[in-house]
Amino acid sequence: MTTPRETILTALADLLRTVPHVPVLRGEVLPERVSTAGLMILRDGEPGEPGVTLSPLRYHYQHRAEIEAVVQGADRDATFAALCASIGAALSADRTLGGHCDWIEAEAPRPVDLPIEGAASLKAAVIPAILHYSTADPLA
Template identity: 45%
Template sequence: MSSHREQVVVALVAALKAALPNAEVERDAPWPTRSSPGGLIIVRDGDPGQPEQTFSPSAFTYQHPIPVEFFSPDGAGDRHALLDAMLITAGAAIVADRSLGGLCNWLEATAPAPEDIVSSGSQPLRAAVVNIVAEYTTSNPLA
């Protein structure tokens, strides 16, 4: 059985894959030098930080920022518009299921921080980092 933290990250990866089926979605992949034709998304595990703890019954509530890196398709004509479309689609998927199938109390994305990334060969990739904050409660910080 996976920890609650692991289940949340796996569910987020699955939600992004379903929302953006043409993009390559990876978890904790090395920094890319190229993107795929449908774009690239890298989900980092992030640090859940210190929980808010309650007693009787014992519960630990985390606000876990999960960094997600979005990369426009390699060689894209209008990389700004394509990255924006990827972000809008991901945002709609988050709004459609704020609980990630019941794993979270709430799921919220922060504003993107876009920038150009120099890639090998062609024009720069347009990329953005978005923190997706998952609030969830567990009875054990290791479970």
């Protein structure tokens, strides 16, 4: 049985896969090689404390998932900017993830340069994606 939370996270991963030429992993470790277009790793994140309404009982979440955006190469600043813009465009195109959640919004990334011994450095950032949804059960 797939829970609403898992359905939403799967829908988010599928939406991110619409960004052309950029691989999307879910919950994986950073691989040794990053494609020239970049890489995204979706982390499930934290659902946080829900708001609760009674009659009917509903738990309202603002779940904070994380999209790790990583690029490598000589033109990493431009590639990183393009990757972030592509992520924003994908999220804007389907704010409800096909009707699975109430709303999704991203927060601004905080990029960092990560030196790699013997290779071009990485430019990476965590982009928080806030998923607004409700469930009938906190374990769903």
